[in-house]
Amino acid sequence: MRALIQRVSEAQVDVAGQTIGKIDAGLLILVCAMQGDDAAKSKQLAAKISKLRIFKDEDGKMNRSLIDTGGSALIVSQFTLAGDTSRGNRPGFSSAAPPAEGEALYQQFIADVRSLDITVETGQFGADMAVTLTNDGPVTLWLDV
Template sequence: MRALVQRVTEASVRVDGQLLGEVGRGLLILVCAMEGDDAAKSKALAAKISKLRIFTDDAGKMNKSLVDVGGAALIVSQFTLAADTSRGNRPGFSAAAKPDIGRALYEQFIADVSALGIQTATGSFGADMAVNLTNDGPVTIWMDV
């Protein structure tokens, strides 16, 4: 699985103007299931993100995790993270999992993050979403498992 993780002071997602999810201090996690991914990769990605030390401690060093600071996660599906831009000007997305598998792994990832005691909010799989965020730092990290 692939994720783009952004440390935020706030983030929200809307569909057709309706608020679906929002968080304060925490992470915006854009997540994509890739061909060949399974529940074990979802669980591994959730664990890795939950322990990622990208929040500052009292000395101003990035030394604390999302769990350490009691932050929340806004989890949004984004198949475009699978983009292949190696040829031409139009990205290809064949590396993304098929929609039925992608949806199941997106839901599994949400459950895996929640099971770690992290408050979660979500977007809507496959929807045209408007995501707003205030990136803190900015801190943005690309992750593959």
């Protein structure tokens, strides 16, 4: 699975003009299931993200995790993270999991993050979403598992 995470002071996702997910301080997690991914990869990615020490401690150093801070996660499906731009000018997305598998793994990832006692808000799989955020830092990381 592939994820782009951003440390945020706030983030929200809207569908058709309605806010469907909103968090204060925490992580915006854009996630994409890739060909060959499975539930084990989802669990591995959730564990990795929850333990990343990317939040400031009392000395201002990035030394605290999402679990340590009690922050929330806004999880948004983002198949374009699978985009291959190595040939031509139009990205190819053939490395992304097929839609039914992608949605199942997206739901699995949400459940895996929630199982770590993290408050989770979500986007809507396959929807045209408007995501807004205030990036804190900015801190943005790419993860592949």
